[in-house]
Amino acid sequence: MNFALILFVLSVVTGILYALDVFKFRKLRAADAAQPLWVAWGADFFPVILLVxxxxxxxxxxxxIPSGSMIPTLLVGDFILVNKFTYGIRLPVLNTKIIALNAPKRGDVMVFRYPEDPSLDYIKRVVGLPGDTVAYVNKKLSINGNPVPAQNLPDYQHGERLYYSQQFSEKLGETEHRFLTDADAPAYIQGVDFFPHRENCTYNASGVICKVPPGHYFMMGDNRDNSRDSRAWGFVPEQNIVGKAFFIWLNFNDFGRIGAFK
Known part of the structure; x- marks a missing residue:
C-alpha cells in the first residue's frame, strides 16, 4: 500500500473542499446555519491531514520492524522513527531528490524501497558505499581489502527460546554495533537472484565479493545468517533511499526498549 500517495490524494481532496468552503460556501451560509456534512467530514480534516x-x-x-534480520540492533515489534531529511529533501510520492544534504555512511541503519519490489520498505545496515569492494568470505567482512575487526561477545539468546547465536561487535565508519552469526549456517550465499550489476559480484562456496557500482549501496542485516540482503538481491540505488532510522519509540512487548537505538 502506497500510504504516501493515499495521504497526498486525501490532502488534495480535503484541500479543495476546504478552499471551496472558505472562499465561497461559508459566505453564503447563514451565521447560525449548521455545517453541511461535506464540510464537517471533509474540509475540517484538511489541516490535520496536511500536517500529517x-x-x-x-x-x-x-x-x-516485521522480521528478525536486524537482531540484535532491532527486534521484531520495535516501532522506529526514520529521519526523512538526513540524506536530502525528496518530493513525496515521486521520491525525487530536490535538495542534496548528507550521503549515507557506513554503519548507518537505513530504510529503503526494496529494489525488486519498490512498494516494500526494507531496513538494513549500510556496509558498502559507491565504489567500495565488499567481501564477505567465510563469514568475515572486509571492505576495500581491509578486514573489519570483530570482537567476541557473549552468545546472544533469542528471546525466551533456548536458541543462541554467536555475537560480535564491530565498527563500520564511526558506528560501533553488534551482529550475529550461526555456527551451523553455511558460508555460501543461498538463493542468489539475477539482479542489476550482478556481474560486479563473484560467488563461491566461501561467500561473495562485490564491487559497488556508482550511485548504489551494499546493505546487510545484523543477523547475518538470517538476513536476505544485498548478498542475495543486489545493490540499493540511491533513488530508493527513504531515510535513516534513529530511534525506537515503542515496543509493546518490552517498554524498556524505548530509546534503545539511535
Missing part, C-alpha cells in the same frame, strides 16, 4: 502529510513526507516517518 508534511511531517511524514519531509521530517519523520514511523515504521514497525
Amino acid at each position: 502529510f508534511v511531517l511524514r513526507s519531509f521530517l519523520f516517518e514511523p515504521f514497525k
Whole structure:
C-alpha cells in the first residue's frame, strides 16, 4: 500500500473542499446555519491531514520492524522513527531528490524501497558505499581489502527460546554495533537472484565479493545468517533511499526498549 500517495490524494481532496468552503460556501451560509456534512467530514480534516502529510513526507516517518534480520540492533515489534531529511529533501510520492544534504555512511541503519519490489520498505545496515569492494568470505567482512575487526561477545539468546547465536561487535565508519552469526549456517550465499550489476559480484562456496557500482549501496542485516540482503538481491540505488532510522519509540512487548537505538 502506497500510504504516501493515499495521504497526498486525501490532502488534495480535503484541500479543495476546504478552499471551496472558505472562499465561497461559508459566505453564503447563514451565521447560525449548521455545517453541511461535506464540510464537517471533509474540509475540517484538511489541516490535520496536511500536517500529517508534511511531517511524514519531509521530517519523520514511523515504521514497525516485521522480521528478525536486524537482531540484535532491532527486534521484531520495535516501532522506529526514520529521519526523512538526513540524506536530502525528496518530493513525496515521486521520491525525487530536490535538495542534496548528507550521503549515507557506513554503519548507518537505513530504510529503503526494496529494489525488486519498490512498494516494500526494507531496513538494513549500510556496509558498502559507491565504489567500495565488499567481501564477505567465510563469514568475515572486509571492505576495500581491509578486514573489519570483530570482537567476541557473549552468545546472544533469542528471546525466551533456548536458541543462541554467536555475537560480535564491530565498527563500520564511526558506528560501533553488534551482529550475529550461526555456527551451523553455511558460508555460501543461498538463493542468489539475477539482479542489476550482478556481474560486479563473484560467488563461491566461501561467500561473495562485490564491487559497488556508482550511485548504489551494499546493505546487510545484523543477523547475518538470517538476513536476505544485498548478498542475495543486489545493490540499493540511491533513488530508493527513504531515510535513516534513529530511534525506537515503542515496543509493546518490552517498554524498556524505548530509546534503545539511535
